[in-house]
Amino acid sequence: MIKTTKFYALWICYAIGAFSGLLAIGVASSYAQQVIGISPLKAAFFTSFFAIFNGAGRPLFGAITDKLGSKKAILISYSSIIFAAGLSLISKDSLVAFIIAFSILWLNLGGWLSIAPASTANIFGKPHYTANYGILFTAYGVGALSQGFIGGYFKETFGSYIYIFYPVIAACILGIFICLIFLRKKSVKD
Template identity: 45%
Template sequence: MTQQNLKLFGMEAAKGRWIFVLVGLLINVCLGSIYAFSVFRKPLETLWEITSSQSGYPFMVFLAVFAITMPLAGNLIARWGPKNTAMLGGLLSGTGWIAASFSADIATLTILYGVIGGAGVGIVYGCPIAVVAKWFPQQSGLAIGSTVMGFGVSALLIAPLMKAMIHHPEIGILHTFLYLGIAFVVIVTLLAQLLRFPSAEWASAEITTTSTVTTAIPSLNLSRQDMLKSGSFYALWATYTIGCLAGLMAIGIASPVGTEIAKLDATMTAFAVSLFAVFNGLGRPIFGAVTDKLGPKHTAMVSFAMILGVSLLMSFFGQDNALLYLFAFCVLWMCLGGWLAIAPTSTGIFFGKKHYAQNYGLVFTAYGAGAILGTLLSGNIKDITGSYLNTFPIVAGLSILGIIIAAIGLNPVKRQ
């Protein structure tokens, strides 16, 4: 291919490659319905007479299995391609929701919904990210952030739908899982048909003229084994875990904190969860673009400073303070969305795009660690102390730790 043809190819593909961002965004709207799970918690507690900790188990297990499956999915994407991998994941994810509708107790729901549904989402999730990362070899933060924005804004659409279905006399809690599962299988399978990687020439065809921090960092294209030998991987994994812990904790307890701490009624709390979803979605392209400009280290530090600030405010002034609740949880949800863009963008910046699916799959296990720790932390502290407010001083301390780790460890990998 001549240089002139490369330029023409680049110009044409540059216009069309945003379709993959749109497809990925729509797939993520389906996958991100887990972020509306807090709407189920109170009804499940009433239905089965279970505790606050127990009602969080499906959410915790779903996210943990989601993260554990991601490294395996990276290998599937490399072997089968993004289309076939996404089809498999979509089928499993929907099956988990459908099977959950037959649950008789919280343990069964946790296994069917958490394990099967979580595994399906873990298989699908990396497919559009890997596709977009390769279509945008430079300055990929905004594109990746826009792709995963669908996961964040999902609750904006799904939470009110879930609430309406749960309280509908002819549907109820368990049948809500059934109908949504069927819809997710159909939608994800159809959208998966459009996923594909660019040709080998594409990376060299894209020419970036904007000067950014990330374009100044040379890509090393490290394998998963080589990535594991770098200190940057462990710093990224640790900061990602802390960022997800704070954000996923906020997502898991958003609805009960609204009613129990902020003293909002059920309708206003459901509206608040939808509002938080907007910020969760916006945080992804915003922090992705900021990562392109400032680099992973400084963007991570900004995120942790924001989490620290609102955690301290909630610790001291959160009780019966509806406005502070709205402000703090908007920030926490936005920062979680931010980390879902910071981490995949940083993976490409530090370790390259050649083995991106496999590498980010391993980095993403931090999400699962954050999900487990955040859910256990909030649920157990609530059961022990009687208030979710007591989780926020711990989150503030972890944010300080995150700032320190980012400042010391989030550095480009040096060439050997």
């Protein structure tokens, strides 16, 4: 598996998905308070509310990946993340936009915890699946580490959490190109 281009393409796609979702989770409460202007209590409520979407994203994107294939599931995820990030940028002080955007972002983080393992089986087959996914899962760690550094950098440099959506959009656009170029050939199930 690690000798294939598809592995590195899927690894990067997974890192981008984890980066985008974990960044939204990491800043949700602070973003709600500082950008939207709601109280810490309401921000805590919404953080709990968004967790429902994180959980729902797993079976939803698992079904999408099984039904439509890995490539389409990845493209759907990135497109919806870009939509959510763009909505946040356009409607930065709207509570409704915040709820919609962060629900979508949390849904997609849960989704990547289904897309990546299902795609590992789809692309590389079931033999050695557990070892293969264990190696691929390192992308989640890289996404987790990078979101803290990049999110913190953008917040400190530009003075607001609203700017975190620019690297999210850029990363997802990169992920779309990687998916379209390197995951285009037929997989075990695609």
